[in-house]
Amino acid sequence: MEDIMLERKGFLTYALLGIVLLGVPGAALAGNGSIAGKVTAEKEKYLENAVVYLEEVSGTHAPTSSAHMDQVGQVFTPFVLPVVKGTTVQFLNNDNTEHNVNSPDGEPYDLGTKPKGETATHTFATLGVYTQLCNIHPSMIAYVVVLQNPHFAVTGADGTFRIADVPEGTYTIKIWHERREGDPASVTVASGQAADVTIALHK
Numbered sequence: 001m002e003d004i005m006l007e008r009k010g011f012l013t014y015a016l017l018g019i020v021l022l023g024v025p026g027a028a029l030a031g032n033g034s035i036a037g038k039v040t041a042e043k044e045k046y047l048e049n050a051v052v053y054l055e056e057v058s059g060t061h062a063p064t065s066s067a068h069m070d071q072v073g074q075v076f077t078p079f080v081l082p083v084v085k086g087t088t089v090q091f092l093n094n095d096n097t098e099h100n101v102n103s104p105d106g107e108p109y110d111l112g113t114k115p116k117g118e119t120a121t122h123t124f125a126t127l128g129v130y131t132q133l134c135n136i137h138p139s140m141i142a143y144v145v146v147l148q149n150p151h152f153a154v155t156g157a158d159g160t161f162r163i164a165d166v167p168e169g170t171y172t173i174k175i176w177h178e179r180r181e182g183d184p185a186s187v188t189v190a191s192g193q194a195a196d197v198t199i200a201l202h203k
């Protein structure tokens with residue numbers, strides 16, 4: 001009986017040591033942590049395509065290296081495109097019909113009308129949400145969300161999101177959704193840890 005207890009104690013010690021050594025799976029670079037969370041809403045259809053982001057992270061942040069919003073089957077794809085301030089977004093027309101790209105928001109622009117295979121570009125110099133419209137097809141709508149830093153994520157159909165590689169610190173985490181509001185929250189990220197955040201969307 002005593003032997004069994006000793007063996008169990010030994011196993012427990014090794015198991016605990018293993019947890020300490022391995023840390024939290026999915027943690028990124030040494031010194032950084034991550035945020036893994038989910039969005040809740042009164043209807044499942046609102047869970048997807050929310051942009052979750054850190055309001056401000058110190059330092060300078062390079063523009064997003066590759067940012068595309070295509071026009072395919074008379075739909076802007078993706079529906080929501082978060083980018084870092086200063087990013088040039090490429091709007092490629094993949095359809096056989098002509099498309100226009102314009103936005104009435106912030107610093108409004110009209111990139112003109114392009115035939116198949118041509119790309120319109122716009123550089124987003126100011127933070128904000130820019131509705132993307134096509135003046136030929138009223139059903140076409142999408143959003144470019146211009147943010148201060150690259151620590152953002154777009155929620156999946158189940159409302160989950162993950163922001164990897166976040167420097168240690170305490171941040172204000174915010175959310176943008178086409179039809180719902182969400183309150184800012186405070187999140188503390190520790191080295192090698194995945195901070196857990198739940199954000200409730202409401203009317």
Ligand SMILES: [Cu+2]
Pocket residue numbers: 074098099100134135136137140
């Ligand atoms: Cu169009």
